[in-house]
Amino acid sequence: METLSVSIVIPTLNSERTLEKCLKSIRGQNYPKNKVEVLIIDGGSTDSTENLATKYNCIFIKGGYKENQEARKAIGLEKASNEIVGYIDSDNILPNKNYISEMITPFNVIPDLVGTETWRYGIDRDFNVYNRYFALLGVNDAVAYYLGKADKIPWFENTWKRGKILSDKKNYTVVEFSEKNLPTVGANGFFIRRELLIKSKCKPDEFFHIDVVYDLLGLGYTKFAMVKNEIYHDTASTIFKLAARRKKYFVNYGTKFSRRYILFDKKNKSDILSLLMFVFYTMTVIQPLLLSIRGYIKKRDVAWFLHPVVCWVFLWAYGSAVLKKI
Numbered sequence: 008m009e010t011l012s013v014s015i016v017i018p019t020l021n022s023e024r025t026l027e028k029c030l031k032s033i034r035g036q037n038y039p040k041n042k043v044e045v046l047i048i049d050g051g052s053t054d055s056t057e058n059l060a061t062k063y064n065c066i067f068i069k070g071g072y073k074e075n076q077e078a079r080k081a082i083g084l085e086k087a088s089n090e091i092v093g094y095i096d097s098d099n100i101l102p103n104k105n106y107i108s109e110m111i112t113p114f115n116v117i118p119d120l121v122g123t124e125t126w127r128y129g130i131d132r133d134f135n136v137y138n139r140y141f142a143l144l145g146v147n148d149a150v151a152y153y154l155g156k157a158d159k160i161p162w163f164e165n166t167w168k169r170g171k172i173l174s175d176k177k178n179y180t181v182v183e184f185s186e187k188n189l190p191t192v193g194a195n196g197f198f199i200r201r202e203l204l205i206k207s208k209c210k211p212d213e214f215f216h217i218d219v220v221y222d223l224l225g226l227g228y229t230k231f232a233m234v235k236n237e238i239y240h241d242t243a244s245t246i247f248k249l250a251a252r253r254k255k256y257f258v259n260y261g262t263k264f265s266r267r268y269i270l271f272d273k274k275n276k277s278d279i280l281s282l283l284m285f286v287f288y289t290m291t292v293i294q295p296l297l298l299s300i301r302g303y304i305k306k307r308d309v310a311w312f313l314h315p316v317v318c319w320v321f322l323w324a325y326g327s328a329v330l331k332k333i
Contacts, residue, residue, distance in 0.1 A: 010038075010039055010042050011042070011089075011090050011091050011111055011114055011115065012042045012043075012044075012088075012089035012090050012091065013038070013042060013043050013044075013089050013090070013091045013092075013093055013107060013111065013198070014043075014044050014045075014046060014083075014087035014088060014089040014091070014092050014093065014201070015033060015043065015044070015045045015046065015093045015095055016046050016048060016080060016083030016084065016087060016092055016093065016094055016095070017029065017045065017046065017047050017048070017065075017083075017095055017096065017097050018048045018049075018050070018070070018076045018077075018079040018080055018083065018096070018097070019047055019048070019049045019050065019052060019056050019060075019097045020049065020050035020051065020052055020056075020073065020076070021052045021053060021054045021056060022052065022054075022056050022097035022098070023052075023054040023055045023056055023059060024098075025097055025098040025100070025241050026056055026059050026060075026097045027059050027062075027063075028100050028241075029095065029096075029097055029098070029099055029100055029101075030045065030059060030060075030062075030063035030065065031063070032100045032101035032102075032106075033045060033063075033095065033101060033107075034063050034064075035101075035104055036101065036104055036105075036106060036107045036108070037104045037105055037107075037108060038107040038108050038111070042089070043089075043107065044066060044087075044088065044089060045063070045064075045065040045066065046065065046066045046068060046083050046086055046087060047060040047065045047066065047067045047068065048068050048070040048079040048080070048082050048083045048086075049067065049068065049069055049070055049079075050070060050071065050072055050073040050074075050075075050076070050079055051069070051071070051073045066086070068082065068083075068086060070082045070083075072211060075211075077214050077215045077216060078211035078212065078214055079211075080094060080214055080216060081209050081210060081211040081213075081214035082211060084201065084204060084205065084209055084214075085209075087201055089201065090200065090201060090202075091111060091114065091198050091199065091200060091201065092198070092199055092200075092201045092204060093107070093110065093196075093197070093198040094193065094194055094195075094196075094197045094198075094199075094216065095195075095196065095238075096194060096195055096240070098240060098241045098242055099195055099196065099238055099239060099240055099241075100131075100238070100239040100241065101238065101239075102129050102236070102237050102238065102239060103236075106236060106238070109178065109234055109236050110123050110125070110196070110198045110234055110236075111123075111198065112178065112179075113179050113181070113232035113234065114198075114200070117181065117230065117232065119230055120181075120200075120230050120231070120232060121199060121200060121203055121223060121228045121229070121230055121231055122192075122197060122198055122199035122200070122203075122220070122231050122232075123179070123197070123198045123199075123231065123232045123233075123234050124158070124192050124193075124196060124197045124198075124231065124232075124233055124234065125159070125195070125196030125197075125233075125234055125236055125237065125238045126159060126160055126167055126180070126233040126234060126235055126236070127145065127159050127160055127162070127235075127236070127237045128141070128142035128143075128145060128159050128195075128237060128238060128239070128240050129142065129237035129238060129239045130142050130143065130162070130306070130308065131239055131241070134239075134241060136309070136310045136313065137242075137249075137310075137313070138240070138241060138242055139308055139310040140310040140311065140313045140314070140317065141240075141242075141249075142162075142239075142240060143161060143162045143302055143306060143308060143310055143311055144157070144161050144302075144314070145157045145158070145159035145160050145161040145162075146158060146159060146191070147242070147249055148191075148249075148321065149285070149314075149317050149318050149321045150270075150271070150282070150285060150321055150325060151191055151270060153281055153282070153284065153285035153288070154270065154271060154278060154281045154282065154285075155169060155190070155281060156169075156189075156190045156191050156270060157190060157191065158190055158191045158192050158193075158194070158195065159195075161302065162302060162305055162306040163301050163302045163304075163305040163306070166180075167180040167182060167233045169182070169184075169188060169190045170182040170183055170184045170185070170188050170189070170190075170231075171183040171184075171185070171188075173230070177235075178234065178235050178236075179232040179233060179234045179235055180232065180233045180235070181230065181231075181232050182230075182231055182232070182233060183229045183230055183231075184220075184224055184229055184231060185224060185229065186221060186224050186225060187275075189217070189220065189221055189224060189268065191217050191270070192216075192217065192220055192231070193216030193217045193219065193220045194216045195238055195240055196238040197216070199220075203223060203228055204219060204223070206222075206223065206226060206228075207219035207220075207222035207223055207226075208222050208267070209222075215266065215268070217268040218266060218267045218268045220268075221267045221268040222267060285318070285322075286322065288318065289315075289318040289319055289322045290322075292315050295314045295315040295318045296314075296315050298311075298314055299311040299312045299313075299314045299315065302314075
């Protein structure tokens, strides 16, 4: 069986804190070295990012778009020369030497497969408590979790439930997504056929990782595989920084370009009900606390007990954003 060639795209901006661990984990893969290229699409770093790219034999591209990481992902797609494009962020670390092989295997088995995504975030005890909490929950937005649109599964689950399940294999679950059930996939361990992704609205000023996947669904490319492995995501952020970013995103939503994927669709009864339940759960505290206990029993980490607090913080962030829009 022919080994598929892979282009790893990493957008960077002053990423020296995590980039070396990221690149070291990529270059340590068992996948054939001559089949992997790594493209660093930089937004104007002033630290050692470029030196690290050179050290690990990466293609360093000055991509511009300092304030738009997603646009730099589009440039990476344009510059990629291989069959499969893999989106790995500079704060991602691959957990083992077989990671790329695990992500590519479904493409060799399923001819009409569009893409693969890692189904869980790994837990590193050296991460701060906020990083561990979001990894445990499987998403960095509590609202997305309650809307059923998290990109990864939480640590108290062992099956993938979103989309239409076509088959469940030992190492991956094959799923068919639609425009109505697409979770927030497309980053932090996402691999896709380049020839398909370039059919989306993938110009720099239109690119957003969930949106381009959404575009492909509209074109009939719906089959994906959720691979049963992990990826580390070392954001070094805090709950309040993340909430502030989400508030800013919500306030500015649709002002720079027309988004195609909608996290919360006010015309969707299911989204409305889920959002109302999130508000009810948050204000009454009981359900978030029970979820924390359930998670702690499955995976012993005190970070679970941040969940009730995080729900309140995100309720404040989105609520204040709505008021500001009004």
